[in-house]
Amino acid sequence: xxxxxxxxxxxxxxxxxxxxxxxxxxxxxxxxxxxxxxxxxxxxxxxxxxxxxxxxxxxxxxxxxxxxxxxxxxxxxxxxxxxxxxxxxxxxxxxxxxxxxxxxxxxxxxxxxxxxxxxxxxxxxxxxxxxxxxxxxxxxxxxxxxxxxxxxxxxxxxxx
Ligand code: 4NP
Numbered sequence: 001x002x003x004x005x006x007x008x009x010x011x012x013x014x015x016x017x018x019x020x021x022x023x024x025x026x027x028x029x030x031x032x033x034x035x036x037x038x039x040x041x042x043x044x045x046x047x048x049x050x051x052x053x054x055x056x057x058x059x060x061x062x063x064x065x066x067x068x069x070x071x072x073x074x075x076x077x078x079x080x081x082x083x084x085x086x087x088x089x090x091x092x093x094x095x096x097x098x099x100x101x102x103x104x105x106x107x108x109x110x111x112x113x114x115x116x117x118x119x120x121x122x123x124x125x126x127x128x129x130x131x132x133x134x135x136x137x138x139x140x141x142x143x144x145x146x147x148x149x150x151x152x153x154x155x156x157x158x159x160x
Contacts, residue, residue: 001157001160002035002036002037003035003036003037003084003085003153003156003157004036004037004038004039004082004083004084004085005023005036005037005038005039005083005084005085005087005149005153006038006039006040006041006075006079006082006083006085006086006087007019007020007023007038007039007040007041007087007088007089007114008040008041008042008043008075008086008087008088008089008093008097009040009042009043009088009089009090009093009126009128010042010043010044010089010090010092010093010128010130011042011044011046011047011053011072011130012040012041012042012044012047012048012072012073012074013042013047013050013051013052013053013056013072013130014052014053014055014056014128014129014130014135014138015056015089015090015126015128015129015138015142016040016041016042016089017040017052017053017056017067017070017072018052018056018059018060018135018138018139018142019040019087019089019114019142019145019146020038020039020040020070021052021060021065021066021067021070022060022063022065022139022142022143022146023038023146023149023150024038024066025063025065025066026146026147026150027150030150030154032150032154035157036150036153039083040070041072041073041074041075041076041079042072042073042074042075043074043075043093043096043097044074045074047072048071048072048073048074049071049072049073050071050072051067051070051071051072052067052070053129053130055129055133055135056129056135058135059135059136059138059139063139063143075097075100076100077100077101080100080101080105080108080110080111083110084110084156085110085112085149085153086110086111086112087112087113087114087117087149088111088112088113088114089113089114089125089126089128090113090114090115090124090125090126090128091113091124091125092125093113094111094112094113097111098111113125114126114141114142114145115141115145117145117148117149117152118141118144118145118148121141126138126141126142126145
């Protein structure tokens with residue numbers, strides 16, 4: 001069965017679109033594009049319809065990863081049913097997504113933070129490069145976290 005992954009951040013122009021593009025790239029390299037779909041969304045609406053931030057685009061360009069056609073959108077409560085993994089880039093995003101959902105949905109294991117994929121890093125949030133400009137560090141985290149997520153999804157696929 002097809003698996004669907006949604007990354008969520010605040011503006012949907014820096015961190016979650018980077019994760020979307022990197023994850024889709026890794027899925028393609030693993031020849032799983034028919035089985036795994038990837039999307040991203042934001043909890044804030046300031047940048048709806050905008051392409052990824054210049055800092056995110058420059059990291060993706062450097063690694064020759066496509067972001068063609070990507071546009072920011074708002075996260076919707078209906079995303080809960082449409083996706084199998086809802087990965088929030090920080091704990092505020094997780095709280096904001098939970099506020100859109102019922103108590104039962106908000107506690108579901110499909111909803112978790114990106115840094116739960118990288119427990120050895122010892123940080124709870126992917127730092128927001130919109131404020132500190134550190135897109136290089138975010139790229140490193142995103143690349144490593146997406147590798148872990150792909151392993152988890154592949155393991156789940158082998159069970160289902
Ligand atoms: P993101 O970063 O959540 O990683 O996309 C931000 C982008 C825009 C804003 C805040 C964070 N903003 O306030 O416009």
